[in-house]
Amino acid sequence: MQVSVETTSQIERRVKVQVPAQEVDQAVVARLKDTAKNVRLNGFRQGKVPMAVVRQRFGRDVRNEVVGEVMRERYVQAITQESLNPAGYPHIEPLVNESGKDLEFVAVLEIYPEIELKGIEGVDVERPQVEISDADVDQMIETLRKQHASWQEVDRAAQDGDRITIDFQGFLGDEPFEGGSAEGHDLVLGSNSLIPGFEEQLVGAKAGDEPRIDVTFPEDYQAEHLAGQEATFEIKVHKVSAQELAELDEEFIKQFGVEEGGIEAFRAEVTKNMQREAAQAVDNRVKQQVLEALKNANDIDVPQALIDQECEGLKRQAAQQFGMGEDFDVSQLPNELFAEQAKSRVQVGLLLAEVIKAHEIDADDEETKAKVEELAQQYQEPQQVVDHYMGNDQLKNQVKSAILEEKAVDKLLEQANVSDVEMSYEELLKAAQQQNEEDKEEEEAAQEETDKS
Structure with a gap:
């Protein structure tokens, strides 16, 4: 077997392989003999079909089958011989495929990519320092009470923060438009869940x-046929409901796993959760800065095969x-x-792998x-969670990977x-939250394409 390697880019290689004709032809003959033992043709008993007939009927398909196997086997041998580290599957194409001639x-x-890792020396990184005050805890408890609030129908005009139950029909000019109607829709005024100007007028x-209200759809509205359009909505209000916050009592506190200790124990539990959430947010903010700096310092070529694989995972x-x-x-x-x-994920993954390798990081x-x-x-x-993770090699390896990543970020x-x-x-x-909203916009774009599909 002869092998030559051509470098066509930083991360692309063109590997040319030549396999002796005798090796391929012998494999084809052996496969044809196996085929002849089992083939059934009219006028012949099984196993008694002449080789000339077998070759005529099945020769081309058998050769293609054998050549495909030989190319895959020799490809693996070739990249091993040449110490190539492939990213993804190759595109293999025969150049010469004729009986009596060397297969090429x-x-x-x-x-x-071969990465000459550059560090992030001198890069400025801001690390938030956060202290959780009593006022922060009070506000969080108030938020929890709102999340567990109930709604009571009231006989008065709707105020900001109230929930109204409505039917509505939208019109462009005199014509109703698709997706512009609903019945029994619950809308919290001030939630900004509908287009600008809609809730305020109610x-x-x-x-x-x-009421009959006029609104203008935003220029960047996701439904292109409505973007920038002036519309009128005819609305019928069925009821107005006011929010009643959950009582801060023993029953409410038990929902959060606090069985003893009353309000003080509940505040302590809320504070602990807020501290954990803040620590995670700080770590994420620092990590984002470090990884962005690492990418900026190392502008590497990223194999398209790896990008495609990551795309499939994101899909x-x-x-x-x-x-x-x-x-x-x-698809x-x-x-x-x-x-x-x-591409960003793959780039970060490749660079972090180099950091881990360079500093011999392990867990x-x-x-x-x-x-x-x-x-x-x-x-x-x-304890159930611990037992579940530690008893599952895949989950355990995921946690280990996260630890290695944390250590690499700390080293950087x-x-x-x-x-x-x-x-x-x-x-x-x-x-x-701003970062989450940016991520959500990407997800919504994906949802739009999903809906179109």
């Missing part, structure tokens, strides 16, 4: 009112999140929606279990100029 084929493949409405996540079902064909979602995020079972125990504290039955952080920045709990959460 070419395999075009992407390889993992403040002051009472049960039985039938499956999107389909699962939007309840599309296991039978949904994710209907265009790669363009996920390509940028997929043993004891560290993994400690991490699982930390994560399990968020659940009502922590040692190179940066880290400055502590005072930040309130509210500011920290707003920044995290």
Whole structure:
């Protein structure tokens, strides 16, 4: 077997392989003999079909089958011989495939990039410093009470924060438009769940009112036929309901797993959860800065095969999140929606792998279990979670990977100029929420494409 390798780009190789004709032809003859033993043709008994007839009827298909197997086997031998590290599957094409001639084929493949890792020395990283005050805890408890609030119908004009139950029909000019109607729709005034100007015009409405309101759809509205259009909505108000916050009593507190200790124990539990949430938000904010700096310092070529694989994973996540079902064909979602995020993930993954390798970072079972125990504290039955994770190699490896990533980020952080920045709990959460909203916009774009599919 003769092998030659041509470098066509930083991460692409063109491998040309030549296999002696005798080796291929002998394999074809052997396969034809096996075929002759089992083939059934009219006029011949099984196993008694002449080889000339077998070759005429099945020769081409058998040769293609054998050549395919030989090319796959020799490809593996070739990349092993040439110490190539492929990223994804190759494109293999025969160049010469004739009986009596050496088989020649070419395999075009992407390889993992050779990375000369650059650090992030001198990069400025801001690390939020957050103290949770009594006022923050009071506000969180108030939020929890709102989340568990009930609605009571009232006989008065609707106020901001009230929930109104309405029917509505939208019109462009005199024509109703698709998707512009609903019956028995519950709308919380001030929630900004509908287009700008809609909810504000319903403040002051009472049960039985039938207001007519005018609104303008935003220029960037997702439904292109409505973007920037002026519309009129005819509305019928069925009822107005006011929110009644949950009582801060023993029954309410028990919903959060606090069985003893009353209000003080509940406040302590809320504070602990807020501290954990704040710590996670700080870590994520620092991590994002470090990884962005790492990408900026190392502009590497990323194999398209790895990007495509990551796209497939993101598509499956999107389909699962939007309840599309296991039978949904994710290939209907265009790669363009996920390509940028997929490329970034692959780039970060490759670079972090180099950091881990360069600093010989590892995590043993004891560290993994400690991490699982930390994560399990968020659940009502922590030990069950620990047992489940530690008894599942796939889940345990996922936790180990997360630990290695944390250690790699910490190692990079040692190179940066880290400055502590005072930040309130509210500011920290707003920044995290903004990031979540950006992620949500990407998910909604995926949902639109899913709906089109």
